Amino acid sequence: KHVTTIAAGVRMPRRIALQFRYAFVCDADGLKVIDVTDPRKPSLVKNGSGPVVVPLADARDIYVSRTLGYVAAGNDGLVIVDLERPESPA
DSSP states (O other): OOOOOOOTTOOSOOEEEEETTEEEEEETTEEEEEEOSSTTSOEEOBOSSSBOEEEOTTOOEEEEETTEEEEEOGGGOEEEEEOSSTTSOO
């Protein structure tokens, strides 16, 4: 069932992976984190200056396993992102 659409802050989304209360989205900017605690009101997770983003030139797909995100990043190859703290991925 379609509940809502989040468009603000997400540019050309390519893939999404869900884990618990977060959605991890690969888009034109890289990897972004969305809080989906309330599926009717998803929101981009923000840090002090704006949305949390791991900048990747060509993030195409993501697989999340426990505290790690495996991002297929085109010319950058496989990028492994530490997602233990989704508010500040590294």
